[in-house]
Amino acid sequence: MLAALAGLAGCGARPDVRPLPEPAGAQPVSLATPTSGEPSCATGLRFISGYTDAAMGLRVMSVEVVNCGTQPVELNGYPQVKLLDEHWQPLAVEIINGSGGIAVVGGFDDAPQPIVVQPGESAKSAFMWRNTYTSDEPPQVGSHVDIAAAPGGAVQSLLPVSPQRDIHIDLGSTGRMGVRAWYR
Structure with missing residues (x-):
């Protein structure tokens, strides 16, 4: 084993290092977009989904705008959010x-406050939902999210943190998703 590692080091090969998940038990969310690669910045903003923290059926996913x-x-x-199948x-x-x-999640119901995001800076939001079944309705599963920074703003598809994962916004039969106001 040591010889194999020494051989790799000698060849200049380096194993891929994956970042650790943010909170304990968090999983990256993949909300696939129809385009490949880094999205353009034609609108001046880029939206990125964060990790989903799931506990007892409650899901909270961070969202960032750069x-x-x-x-x-x-x-x-x-x-402004639209959930798509x-x-x-x-x-x-x-x-x-x-x-x-x-x-009840700390900060989620804080009133909106005006914030100015300078070039290169970002602001955050989050989505909240429960994966529970309260009726015989079929499950609501979102595979894609369209998002705009404000009413009337340019709509983009949310960029996933990790395209290797296939996790959806699984609302169960509740059919409800909360959105946190933009914050620093």
Whole structure:
């Protein structure tokens, strides 16, 4: 074994190192986009999904917006979100500003505050939902998310953290997802 490692070191080969998950038990979320590679920054913003923390049926997924443009961007409110199925069709789900009573999570129901995101900086939000079944309705599973920074803003597909994983926004039969206001 030591000889094999020494051989690799001598050849200049380096094993891939994967980053550790953020919170304990977190899993990266893959919300595949129809394009490959890094999205363009034509709109001046890039959206990135974070890790989903899942406990007792509650899911919380972080979302980040990066100002990749050249001008400051002011955010004051909630991201505009549309949840789509595996065929890119909108799901009939309720998107709620704040937690909407789904669960009590610190900061999730904080009122929106105006923030200015300078070029190269970012702001955060989060999605919250429960994977529970409360009726005989079929499960609601989102495979893609369209997102805009504000009403009337340019809509983009959410970029996944890790395209190697296949995890969806699994709302069960609840049909509800909360969205946190933008924050630093």
